[in-house]
Amino acid sequence: MTxxxxxxxxxxxxxxxxxxxxAQTEEGCKLCGSSPSLSCPPCGSVFCExxxxxxxxxxxxxxxxxxKMQALKPDNCTICxxxxxxxxYCPKCDxxxxxxxxDLYHSHPDRKDHQRIQTGLATPxxxxxxxxxxxxxxxxxxxxxxxxxLCTTCExxxxxxxxxxxxxxxxxxxxxxxxxxxxxxxxxxxxxVLCSVCERHRLATHPxxxxxxxxxxxxxxxxxxxxxxxCTYVNSTxxxxxxxxxxxxxxxGHSPAKPVPPSPxxxxxxxxxxxxxxxxxxxxxxxxxxxxxxxxxxxxxxDKKGVSPEVVYAALSVSRESNVNPCDWLKSExxxxxxxxxxxxxxxxxDYKTGHSGPRGERLLNPVGQSGDGQPSRVEAKxxxxxxxxxxxxxxxxxxxxxxxxxxxxxxxxxTDEAACEDALRQSGGEVQGALCLLQRPLLEDFRQRVWSExxxxxxxxxxxxxxxxxRRLLALYDLPSWGRCELVLSLLLEPGxxxxxxxxxxxxxxxxxxxxxxxxxxxxxLICMDEFPQTKMKSLTYCQCSVCxxxxxxxxxxxxxxxxxxxxxxxxxxxxxxxxxxxxxxxFTFLDIQLKDCLEENVYNLFVKKLxxxxxxxxxxxxxxxxxxxxxxxxxxxxxxxxxxxxxxxxNKCKKPWEDQHAGLTCEEFQTWxxxxxxxxxxxxxxxxxxxxxxxxxxxxxxxALSKGGCMHFSCSQCTYQFCSGCNNPFHTTACSEECxxxxxxxxxxxxxxxxxxxxxxxxxxALLQRKDVEFNIEPPHGAEAGQCGVIEVKEEGxxxxxxxxxxxxxxxxxxxxxxxxxxYLVSLINDHSIDPxxxxxxxxxxxxxxxxxxxxxxxxxxxxxxxxxxxxxxxMNEVPLGxxxxxxx
Numbered sequence: 001m002t003x004x005x006x007x008x009x010x011x012x013x014x015x016x017x018x019x020x021x022x023a024q025t026e027e028g029c030k031l032c033g034s035s036p037s038l039s040c041p042p043c044g045s046v047f048c049e050x051x052x053x054x055x056x057x058x059x060x061x062x063x064x065x066x067x068k069m070q071a072l073k074p075d076n077c078t079i080c081x082x083x084x085x086x087x088x089y090c091p092k093c094d095x096x097x098x099x100x101x102x103d104l105y106h107s108h109p110d111r112k113d114h115q116r117i118q119t120g121l122a123t124p125x126x127x128x129x130x131x132x133x134x135x136x137x138x139x140x141x142x143x144x145x146x147x148x149x150l151c152t153t154c155e156x157x158x159x160x161x162x163x164x165x166x167x168x169x170x171x172x173x174x175x176x177x178x179x180x181x182x183x184x185x186x187x188x189x190x191x192x193v194l195c196s197v198c199e200r201h202r203l204a205t206h207p208x209x210x211x212x213x214x215x216x217x218x219x220x221x222x223x224x225x226x227x228x229x230x231c232t233y234v235n236s237t238x239x240x241x242x243x244x245x246x247x248x249x250x251x252x253g254h255s256p257a258k259p260v261p262p263s264p265x266x267x268x269x270x271x272x273x274x275x276x277x278x279x280x281x282x283x284x285x286x287x288x289x290x291x292x293x294x295x296x297x298x299x300x301x302x303d304k305k306g307v308s309p310e311v312v313y314a315a316l317s318v319s320r321e322s323n324v325n326p327c328d329w330l331k332s333e334x335x336x337x338x339x340x341x342x343x344x345x346x347x348x349x350x351d352y353k354t355g356h357s358g359p360r361g362e363r364l365l366n367p368v369g370q371s372g373d374g375q376p377s378r379v380e381a382k383x384x385x386x387x388x389x390x391x392x393x394x395x396x397x398x399x400x401x402x403x404x405x406x407x408x409x410x411x412x413x414x415x416t417d418e419a420a421c422e423d424a425l426r427q428s429g430g431e432v433q434g435a436l437c438l439l440q441r442p443l444l445e446d447f448r449q450r451v452w453s454e455x456x457x458x459x460x461x462x463x464x465x466x467x468x469x470x471x472r473r474l475l476a477l478y479d480l481p482s483w484g485r486c487e488l489v490l491s492l493l494l495e496p497g498x499x500x501x502x503x504x505x506x507x508x509x510x511x512x513x514x515x516x517x518x519x520x521x522x523x524x525x526x527l528i529c530m531d532e533f534p535q536t537k538m539k540s541l542t543y544c545q546c547s548v549c550x551x552x553x554x555x556x557x558x559x560x561x562x563x564x565x566x567x568x569x570x571x572x573x574x575x576x577x578x579x580x581x582x583x584x585x586x587x588x589f590t591f592l593d594i595q596l597k598d599c600l601e602e603n604v605y606n607l608f609v610k611k612l613x614x615x616x617x618x619x620x621x622x623x624x625x626x627x628x629x630x631x632x633x634x635x636x637x638x639x640x641x642x643x644x645x646x647x648x649x650x651x652x653n654k655c656k657k658p659w660e661d662q663h664a665g666l667t668c669e670e671f672q673t674w675x676x677x678x679x680x681x682x683x684x685x686x687x688x689x690x691x692x693x694x695x696x697x698x699x700x701x702x703x704x705x706a707l708s709k710g711g712c713m714h715f716s717c718s719q720c721t722y723q724f725c726s727g728c729n730n731p732f733h734t735t736a737c738s739e740e741c742x743x744x745x746x747x748x749x750x751x752x753x754x755x756x757x758x759x760x761x762x763x764x765x766x767x768a769l770l771q772r773k774d775v776e777f778n779i780e781p782p783h784g785a786e787a788g789q790c791g792v793i794e795v796k797e798e799g800x801x802x803x804x805x806x807x808x809x810x811x812x813x814x815x816x817x818x819x820x821x822x823x824x825x826y827l828v829s830l831i832n833d834h835s836i837d838p839x840x841x842x843x844x845x846x847x848x849x850x851x852x853x854x855x856x857x858x859x860x861x862x863x864x865x866x867x868x869x870x871x872x873x874x875x876x877x878m879n880e881v882p883l884g885x886x887x888x889x890x891x
Contacts (some may be wrong), residue, residue, distance in 0.1 A: 052066060089117045314389055380403065421435065617632070627657070701719050729887065734746055750884075832887050
């Protein structure tokens with residue numbers, strides 16, 4: 001509250017005004033300091049109308065009877081309220097003020113240009129002048145309107161008083177780092193228990209001042225007081241050392257007087273000598289020091305036993321009269337005292353509730369140990385007892401006050417049953433958080449039973465009448481992003497003819513808020529069975545956009561794993577990806593493994609893993625197929641002779657022919673030459689045996705087939721199902737294999753020296769190509785061979801099976817005992833073995849077709865003749881388009 005301004009000094013020659021009536025007062029409003037209008041005798045204060053309404057709104061003061069006061073006359077300065085000399089009137093501000101207040105008020109930049117009128121002298125009135133329409137800021141003296149809460153100039157609150165000029169000293173500064181002794185005012189570190197100067201305990205209070213008795217012969221003089229520079233204690237006696245810390249007085253050059261030796265003269269009667277009386281202050285300080293040392297000893301003893309200094313101090317204040325050790329007293333007597341405090345508090349509380357207050361003895365009739373409803377616990381009683389410093393009466397009051405505050409706090413949280421709140425506080429030891437947990441536990445019992453129940457949650461019925469309850473349950477159980485999504489889910493479930501499940505609709509609503517988009521996601525058509533399913537029940541592979549239902553997906557891959565090769569596990573709709581693309585196929589199987597693990601049965605999935613492992617091993621460079629039993633294994637040796645682990649038969653590691661003893665020490669070419677010259681059976685086969693020795697080898701798994709290449713060039717390996725051309729080993733594709741590829745059906749990109757293009761040439765033309773390079777070829781059948789029939793082994797279909805049998809075709813003269821098809825194959829194999837380019841025999845039409853096939857520019861230059869044009873195209877084709885890299889050639 002802003003202090004009232006000082007009374008004005010009357011100027012000479014001015015007659016002082018008469019005192020105000022009894023209804024008036026020189027004080028301002030108790031709260032805001034403005035002109036009072038009401039007086040409250042019970043409070044002994046005066047208030048303005050606004051502050052009176054606020055102050056007496058309290059339940060304890062709303063029955064006070066107030067009296068109206070006579071209004072003050074508005075003749076004084078409207079700012080300071082008491083100056084009535086030389087007033088100046090400002091028409092723009094509509095106020096009158098003294099010259100001093102006018103200069104101060106109009107020094108503001110926004111009001112410095114106001115024009116004022118000098119009004120002269122005025123009759124002095126009440127020294128405190130305020131108006132009901134304005135208030136004065138206690139900090140900057142700015143007059144503000146009554147509706148303003150903050151000052152318009154300094155923005156300080158209305159009820160804040162001006163800052164004091166001299167800061168008030170706190171008797172005990174609150175500091176964690178240090179504390180101030182209340183006896184000698186010395187500052188000590190926060191970890192010390194005793195004062196470093198006077199050695200008193202930190203909890204000891206300032207000793208009361210005791211009157212000193214005058215010492216005979218010593219006249220106290222106020223000028224003899226001195227302040228100790230060590231402990232800042234003011235000594236009143238002219239001693240040479242401090243009475244508090246007993247340290248020598250600084251700057252004192254006088255030494256203490258030596259005692260006078262006894263007189264050697266005896267026999268004289270000396271008159272009575274007054275002995276110096278003992279200093280009472282010294283005795284009192286010595287007793288305080290001893291008490292402090294005893295307190296420190298008890299605190300250290302309690303610290304060893306886990307007792308805090310506050311508890312030891314409170315116990316010492318109670319057990320001091322019985323001369324019992326505080327720690328022993330805490331162990332034996334404190335529980336009984338706490339039970340007594342709890343019983344007294346419960347009795348007082350019960351009497352307060354019933355409106356009856358019996359004698360103290362009746363309150364203790366409640367047996368200790370039998371807690372009544374709301375009886376405080378020992379923990380609360382101990383906290384109150386320690387806070388009261390061991391005073392039982394104060395502990396009871398403090399315990400009841402704390403209990404009422406905690407009950408109010410729990411009631412404000414929605415628990416209106418005070419008896420239940422008090423019982424919860426008793427069980428939790430007075431902790432509000434613990435009591436709150438106990439009170440909330442019954443409310444959460446249904447939730448706990450539902451969480452720990454093994455029964456499934458009841459299905460939501462979209463036709464439930466309480467739509468708000470349904471939306472809230474959807475938000476809680478399915479974590480939908482908004483209330484609108486819940487409404488959308490319910491509306492989709494209530495559509496006529498809707499066959500959606502709640503989980504499918506919720507998942508679709510989480511991903512989109514468009515109603516039509518959600519309906520499209522819920523009606524996806526399976527490309528296999530043509531039924532409609534939600535998108536969550538559809539499966540898609542990584543290399544195509546085809547979507548099939550879970551049942552079709554599972555059925556297709558189960559059959560593929562059990563009955564087909566690993567390379568047949570492609571999309572059931574579009575047969576993607578291309579099984580001949582090794583890079584894409586490896587990546588495809590990596591993701592397919594993850595998808596099949598969740599949808600296939602365990603035994604089917606294990607079979608898939610086994611086949612995938614074998615498929616991976618085939619790509620190993622050290623993988624070998626046995627030529628006798630078709631068993632595959634890893635061989636890391638360097639020898640030519642390899643023994644199969646399954647059938648224990650041997651074969652050559654390079655040419656893959658069954659091992660013979662004559663092969664030892666010879667290369668594969670040398671062994672083949674020896675066999676043609678010395679083996680009658682091989683000689684009898686003639687070129688048929690040659691074609692079998694140079695049969696088909698799968699470029700993917702390296703499995704060899706003793707078959708001819710004539711006939712259909714599209715070959716499918718029985719071991720790995722790799723589809724390739726038997727003439728050039730290039731793979732067959734079912735779709736466009738690159739951006740430049742123009743074919744979408746089954747096709748392969750054959751080089752120009754592949755049997756695919758030269759199988760239609762006449763034998764004479766092929767022989768002419770060989771003769772250009774001086775390559776020898778056979779035209780006569782072998783000695784001893786069956787005349788007229790071709791003996792080359794081929795794959796033939798009989799019923800539903802494929803078997804290997806002799807060709808049996810008609811052999812023409814000059815074709816070495818082979819049919820036309822196999823004789824052409826024989827001649828082309830010689831051309832490939834010697835890497836002869838067939839383009840040298842192309843006519844102009846064949847040359848242009850070949851250039852167009854391999855994207856070679858065939859534009860004719862201006863005025864270019866046919867022969868130079870043909871020569872330029874041939875040179876360009878042979879230089880830009882090389883021969884086939886994968887064409888089998890004899891090494």
